[in-house]
Amino acid sequence: MALNLKDLKLVDSMYAYAKSRYVMALDCGTTSVRAIIVDEYGCIVAQASRPIKAMYPRPGWVEQDPTEIFASQIAVMMEVQFKSGIHSDSIAAIGITNQRETTVVWDRDSGQPIYNAIGWQCRRTTSRAERLIEDGHAETIRAKTGLMPDAYFSATKIAWILDNVSGARELAEAGQLMFGTIDTWLIYNLTDGMVFATDYTNASRTMLFNIHTLEWDDELLALMNIPRCMLPEVRWSSGEFGRVSGEIMTHMPLIMGVAGDQQASLFGHCCFEPGEAKNTYGTGCFMLMNTGDEVVDSKNGLVATVGIAEGGKVSYALEGSIFHAGSVIQWLRDKLRIISSAAETAEISKSRADNGGCYLVPAFSGLGAPWWDSGAGGLIYGLTSASDRATLVRAACESMAFQSYDVLRAMEADAGCTLDSLSVDGGASRNEFIMQFQADLLDIPVDQTEAIETTALGAAYLAGLAVGYWEDREEIRQNHDLARRFEPAMDEATRARELAGWHDAVARARSR
Ligand code: ADP
Numbered sequence: 001m002a003l004n005l006k007d008l009k010l011v012d013s014m015y016a017y018a019k020s021r022y023v024m025a026l027d028c029g030t031t032s033v034r035a036i037i038v039d040e041y042g043c044i045v046a047q048a049s050r051p052i053k054a055m056y057p058r059p060g061w062v063e064q065d066p067t068e069i070f071a072s073q074i075a076v077m078m079e080v081q082f083k084s085g086i087h088s089d090s091i092a093a094i095g096i097t098n099q100r101e102t103t104v105v106w107d108r109d110s111g112q113p114i115y116n117a118i119g120w121q122c123r124r125t126t127s128r129a130e131r132l133i134e135d136g137h138a139e140t141i142r143a144k145t146g147l148m149p150d151a152y153f154s155a156t157k158i159a160w161i162l163d164n165v166s167g168a169r170e171l172a173e174a175g176q177l178m179f180g181t182i183d184t185w186l187i188y189n190l191t192d193g194m195v196f197a198t199d200y201t202n203a204s205r206t207m208l209f210n211i212h213t214l215e216w217d218d219e220l221l222a223l224m225n226i227p228r229c230m231l232p233e234v235r236w237s238s239g240e241f242g243r244v245s246g247e248i249m250t251h252m253p254l255i256m257g258v259a260g261d262q263q264a265s266l267f268g269h270c271c272f273e274p275g276e277a278k279n280t281y282g283t284g285c286f287m288l289m290n291t292g293d294e295v296v297d298s299k300n301g302l303v304a305t306v307g308i309a310e311g312g313k314v315s316y317a318l319e320g321s322i323f324h325a326g327s328v329i330q331w332l333r334d335k336l337r338i339i340s341s342a343a344e345t346a347e348i349s350k351s352r353a354d355n356g357g358c359y360l361v362p363a364f365s366g367l368g369a370p371w372w373d374s375g376a377g378g379l380i381y382g383l384t385s386a387s388d389r390a391t392l393v394r395a396a397c398e399s400m401a402f403q404s405y406d407v408l409r410a411m412e413a414d415a416g417c418t419l420d421s422l423s424v425d426g427g428a429s430r431n432e433f434i435m436q437f438q439a440d441l442l443d444i445p446v447d448q449t450e451a452i453e454t455t456a457l458g459a460a461y462l463a464g465l466a467v468g469y470w471e472d473r474e475e476i477r478q479n480h481d482l483a484r485r486f487e488p489a490m491d492e493a494t495r496a497r498e499l500a501g502w503h504d505a506v507a508r509a510r511s512r
Contacts, residue, residue, distance in 0.1 A: 021092045023469055024080070024253070025460035027453070028073055028098040028182050029261065030054070030119070035076040036453060037086050038460040040469065042479030044453060046084030048076040054119060060126075062119035066104045069117065069182065070189050074248060088249035095257030095463030096241075097264035097455050098182040100205045103157035105168070105179050105230070111193060114177065115165050117185075118157040125156035132156075137223060144210045144217050146295060146304030146316075153207035154181060155224045162226065172227050179230040181206070183258050187241050190255065195242035197233045200309035201263035209234070211295060211306055214314065237263070238310040238462040257462030259309075261455050262286050266307055266317060268458030269423040269449065270480045272473050274315070277411065277419055278454075281428035283330075285322035285404055289411045289419075290315050300370040300410035310462055311473075318414055320369040320407035324362040325400045326428040331364075332396055338389045346433040349394040355498075358382040359402075359505035360395035367510065370410035375511030382505070400428060401438040402502045408442060421445045425454045432486070440490035441498065450481040 027034040034049040052072050055063045081087050101120035106113045132149040141149050158179050162169045171177050184198045203209040210217040216231050241255040266288045269278040274292030279285055295304045295316045307317025329342045339345060359381050366374035412418050421444050428434060429448055439446040451457050464470045
């Protein structure tokens, strides 16, 4: 039996123990913040998390308290050290990953936010984004940023704060205000105001960053009426972002890695090469495919973004999101009340040999990529008198795989390549029925990673690489263990019939 690098390291575990160095990763998400401590094998030795609140001041508006986010992040950093007995003298570096696009603006002197953080889900600037399209700016924005104008990205949120908070515009023009996504807000406060910076992946989600030149774009800043002096310096994802203040961590470890959550997940999945892709099955699904040094111009409603910015090289990615994935299972549980837990859906689905011709299209808020039909309505199609609870549960589970199939095929068409396998994570990826069905539909293996915290792990890897804790990407690949590989086992005729049934149902759900 051949030993791989990881086996050899395990033999050397006494040395590893004596070395006693770890990497800490901070994962600042939408609903919770987390701190994890990782050893050199990529194993999580300790973690702490706590929920953070969201506020909904009006329908469609989403805000969070930046102070609560930072305080909660420090609290979990403390907790994980106490829990594990691993303190800052044993931390080789810190990595940060974060919810993307969410916007904070604060005062340069006081460090106080002038408004709540406007969340990525917040739709208050929809009309501003639509005006950009009506005024003919969509093509310029897409060509420079890889994105299509939408309220989702930071630019219209910053403009809203400048236009709606009393005195904000004057202060911004006088150089008195600072803007940051959540990574920047954390870095600024963790370093006691010494470092005002973001990384290429987070910057690429603002709709102000030119992903070709890797610089803030003056034309877009002028279009959005945002002063350049508000913006942070943009750095590589793996490199120095300053030292954590001694008041927070005694030995002042360096922040050495920063990436947006989906990009950190791409890195944690080791999707280093063009054509490698990952899909996260959570409330929604987030798919990213590495497209190498090419910015792919999507014809199918996907966005191009900076995927990996490490080792002096940028790899771009295509990204597609599905709005309703695991949330459909929550809907079965909380609204239809036909299941008591998400965990039972795999067994219920498997109790049927097939879907009996029944399809559920969860267009609860229209259809996203690749259809982009905001008028589409959710439907359950193909019911018969034999249909029952298991029919609906199975159709709901299958809908995650069908929707992911459509986005992945769109990515392949855009990128002009075919996937060899798909790496998966997220809560619903633990459903073996869905994963097998996904492999069957795509006709490629689906790889379930052993590490559940792939996103935080990606941030840890970016930080560890920068300080030589891990030597190179190859060493990280050695740490990448699969929990399970699902091999495709569906014959071609069945696959074609299933896909035809799904697409027939989608056509009926669409508004045009
Ligand atoms: P998020 O990060 O978006 O909060 P998670 O990755 O924690 O999501 O996954 C939670 C989602 O996955 C929920 O919507 C839940 O309904 C769904 N889910 C969790 N476990 C399963 C399962 N075994 N089968 C199907 N769906 C599941």
